[in-house]
Amino acid sequence: MNEKMDRKQIFIGKAEHPDKNEKAYWATASVAEKLATITFLREYFYGEEATTGRLLRFYQVFKRT
Numbered sequence: 895m896n897e898k899m900d901r902k903q904i905f906i907g908k909a910e911h912p913d914k915n916e917k918a919y920w921a922t923a924s925v926a927e928k929l930a931t932i933t934f935l936r937e938y939f940y941g942e943e944a945t946t947g948r949l950l951r952f953y954q955v956f957k958r959t
Contacts, residue, residue, distance in 0.1 A: 920928070936944045 933945050
């Protein structure tokens with residue numbers, strides 16, 4: 895684990911201005927690819943239970959004012 899990071903491979907972008915190639919890719923990606931990516935990101939950020947856990951059976955109902 896004492897290896898140095900290759901800083902030539904790092905790309906720093908801004909979230910406000912997505913890359914045009916990336917935008918075009920997601921516009922043409924299939925629904926299956928999009929769902930697979932969403933599932934991967936949910937598991938990465940929230941753990942495996944975020945995608946394998948059960949839905950809540952109790953729902954709250956709020957009155958609109």
